[in-house]
Amino acid sequence: xxxxxxxxxxxxxxxxAWAIGLLIFFPILWTILTSFKTEATAIAxxxxxxxxxxxxxxxxxxxxxxxxxxxxxNSIAIAGGSTLLGVIIAVPAAWSMAFVPxxxxxDILLWMLSTKMLPAVGVLYPIYLLFIKLGILDSKIGxxxxxxxxxxxxxxxxxxxxxxxxxxxILEAARMDGAGLKEEIIHVxxxxxxxxxxxxxxxxxxxxxxxxxxxxxxxxxxxxxLTAFIASYSSPEGLFFAKLSAASTMAIAPILxxxxxxxxxxxxxxxxxxxx
Amino acid sequence: xxxxxxRSAARLMMAPAVVLLLGWMLVPLTMTLYFSFKKxxxxxxxxxxxxxxxxxxRFVTSSAFWPSIQTTLVLVGGVLIIxxxxxxxxxxxxxxxxxxxxxxxxLVIAPFFVMxxxxxLVWKNFFMDANYGLFSYLWEFFGAEPIQWLSxxxxxxxxxxxxxxxxxxxxxxxxxxxxxxxxEQLEAAEMDGAPALKRFWFIILPHxxxxxxxxxxxxxxxxxxxxxxxxxTTGGAFGTKTLTYLIYQRVLESQxxxxxxxxxxxxxxLANIVAIFLMRIVGKNLDN
Numbered sequence: 001x002x003x004x005x006x007x008x009x010x011x012x013x014x015x016x017a018w019a020i021g022l023l024i025f026f027p028i029l030w031t032i033l034t035s036f037k038t039e040a041t042a043i044a045x046x047x048x049x050x051x052x053x054x055x056x057x058x059x060x061x062x063x064x065x066x067x068x069x070x071x072x073x074n075s076i077a078i079a080g081g082s083t084l085l086g087v088i089i090a091v092p093a094a095w096s097m098a099f100v101p102x103x104x105x106x107d108i109l110l111w112m113l114s115t116k117m118l119p120a121v122g123v124l125y126p127i128y129l130l131f132i133k134l135g136i137l138d139s140k141i142g143x144x145x146x147x148x149x150x151x152x153x154x155x156x157x158x159x160x161x162x163x164x165x166x167x168x169x170i171l172e173a174a175r176m177d178g179a180g181l182k183e184e185i186i187h188v189x190x191x192x193x194x195x196x197x198x199x200x201x202x203x204x205x206x207x208x209x210x211x212x213x214x215x216x217x218x219x220x221x222x223x224x225x226l227t228a229f230i231a232s233y234s235s236p237e238g239l240f241f242a243k244l245s246a247a248s249t250m251a252i253a254p255i256l257x258x259x260x261x262x263x264x265x266x267x268x269x270x271x272x273x274x275x276x
Numbered sequence: 277x278x279x280x281x282x283r284s285a286a287r288l289m290m291a292p293a294v295v296l297l298l299g300w301m302l303v304p305l306t307m308t309l310y311f312s313f314k315k316x317x318x319x320x321x322x323x324x325x326x327x328x329x330x331x332x333x334r335f336v337t338s339s340a341f342w343p344s345i346q347t348t349l350v351l352v353g354g355v356l357i358i359x360x361x362x363x364x365x366x367x368x369x370x371x372x373x374x375x376x377x378x379x380x381x382x383l384v385i386a387p388f389f390v391m392x393x394x395x396x397l398v399w400k401n402f403f404m405d406a407n408y409g410l411f412s413y414l415w416e417f418f419g420a421e422p423i424q425w426l427s428x429x430x431x432x433x434x435x436x437x438x439x440x441x442x443x444x445x446x447x448x449x450x451x452x453x454x455x456x457x458x459x460e461q462l463e464a465a466e467m468d469g470a471p472a473l474k475r476f477w478f479i480i481l482p483h484x485x486x487x488x489x490x491x492x493x494x495x496x497x498x499x500x501x502x503x504x505x506x507x508x509t510t511g512g513a514f515g516t517k518t519l520t521y522l523i524y525q526r527v528l529e530s531q532x533x534x535x536x537x538x539x540x541x542x543x544x545x546l547a548n549i550v551a552i553f554l555m556r557i558v559g560k561n562l563d564n
Contacts, residue, residue, distance in 0.1 A: 014374040020366065021383035024443065028386055030410070031398050043408040093293035096286035108294065110555050115301045117551035119501050121523045122540035123304035125311065125533050130304070149300040156293060181285060210391040212504035217528065227504070230393040234400075234508040241401060241408065248394045259389030260382050266445075267452045270494060275449050275487050 028252075035059070035245035042241040058246035066229065068250065075225035075251075077140050078215070079208035082147035083201055086155045089148075091197070094159035095189065099171060109160065116153040120213045131218060138220045146218065147208045154207070155200055158269045162196025163189075199265035202258055209255045226251040305544070312537035319531045331538035335526075343515065344522040347431070351518055352499045354435040355442060356492055362439075363446030363491065364484065368476075370447070371454045381451075388444035392504040399437045400426060400509045430514035437505055442498075446491045453487035454480065486557065493554035500547055519543055 136142035404425035527536030
């Protein structure tokens with residue numbers, strides 16, 4: 001922007017934006033701060049902000065008592081597995097739609113998007129029943145499949161919008177030089193598409209990590225990921241604010257960091273290319 | 277330069293994704309439709325035969341139905357209004373020149389990455405707890421009597437939690453749209469002496485109209501399916517039972533599969549009505 005702005009105006013903007021930004025971020029900041037307090041300090045009246053005896057004891061307690069490692073591993077396996085599986089299935093599909101579009105490509109894309117609109121609760125019992133019959137209720141593989149399916153439309157769409165930005169002339173040149181379909185994909189397309197694929201993976205890790213309908217309803221003790229682990233804190237037992245904070249901080253920290261790297265992709269991925 | 281050969285290869289490459297999604301859509305949908313016409317109580321007698329449209333009639337005539345529709349409308353409508361209006365204002369602010377724009381943006385976007393169970397419990401305990409929540413301290417500080425937020429003001433509390441989660445999404449998309457606005461047009465209007473409000477109303481808002489409709493439609497689809505936030509805060513009590521939550525309770529809590537499935541069919545129809553509008557916008561964009 002080339003508009004000349006007075007320093008004063010810029011200072012007002014800055015102050016206002018930072019105040020609002022901190023207000024919006026405050027619940028997260030407060031959770032992180034509380035996780036370093038003792039239970040007594042966590043509910044002190046009046047509330048204390050920075051000047052307390054910082055302690056790591058809550059993290060130790062949460063890790064020991066609730067088998068945090070297992071929940072964490074389940075989250076990683078489910079989010080990672082469903083994303084990986086989804087990308088493997090979506091890359092060829094998006095590739096063919098972007099580079100060999102047929103008459104019905106657009107309809108197929110829109111239809112795929114429409115499956116994303118299916119309300120989960122409308123098919124809760126059928127999936128529940130199928131999972132029991134197949135013996136995959138409360139199993140990681142079951143959730144990997146379901147989360148892959150609900151995110152597949154987004155993965156295909158994102159990859160499609162990225163692939164379409166690769167100029168077709170490059171492919172033609174490769175073909176002229178005698179590259180077959182396989183060489184074309186491995187040596188020409190993949191290197192160019194890698195940033196797009198990486199962004200897609202990132203966004204879908206976040207979505208799968210935070211998914212909280214199927215992970216709550218299809219798991220019990222065995223395959224429960226962090227979403228369910230946190231939900232188990234909804235019935236309070238005595239003093240627990242600091243421990244809840246520690247558990248929450250551990251559940252959101254990895255994804256918060258990933259998320260900050262993927263702001264731009266978020267817009268593209270969640271609006272299906274309708275806003276760029 | 278697509279040859280016959282590459283066309284059939286392309287079809288083959290599309291097949292796994294198409295087949296999987298087709299199965300994912302058709303199998304459970306058919307089962308839901310099938311169950312919706314049956315009296316089916318797995319814990320009390322199992323499959324008790326066909327009942328025609330009885331489940332559909334009973335679902336809408338039950339005393340819980342209209343309150344659940346009202347709750348759904350309040351939740352979806354409330355969150356949409358708050359996130360869209362604040363999202364526009366926030367996006368306009370973040371587009372202004374300032375120091376530390378990047379960090380501020382990160383602060384604003386952060387809530388979107390917090391998993392629903394965490395954000396619901398953080399609000400429920402650290403802010404809305406009647407004894408130890410920060411809201412109670414705040415109220416007492418100003419000499420007011422703190423209340424049980426999630427029971428005495430359950431819907432406003434729920435709307436607040438969900439709005440906090442979705443404001444970043446609206447802001448980010450609207451900000452992206454504002455940044456694509458041609459700044460010369462705005463400068464010209466400014467030179468011609470158009471006041472800020474007029475510039476907003478006649479240039480910025482029309483430019484944003486598409487992004488706003490995308491925000492509204494996508495959020496509506498996600499908001500209709502809100503589950504975890506209700507599950508861990510009120511469990512559907514105190515008038516927070518949305519259509520989604522009501523169906524969940526019919527299916528998994530009272531194990532009345534026929535009735536729940538009929539409700540599910542209603543939810544699917546509702547979501548599809550919203551989806552049609554969204555698809556139109558997305559489809560249009562696909563052409564150019």
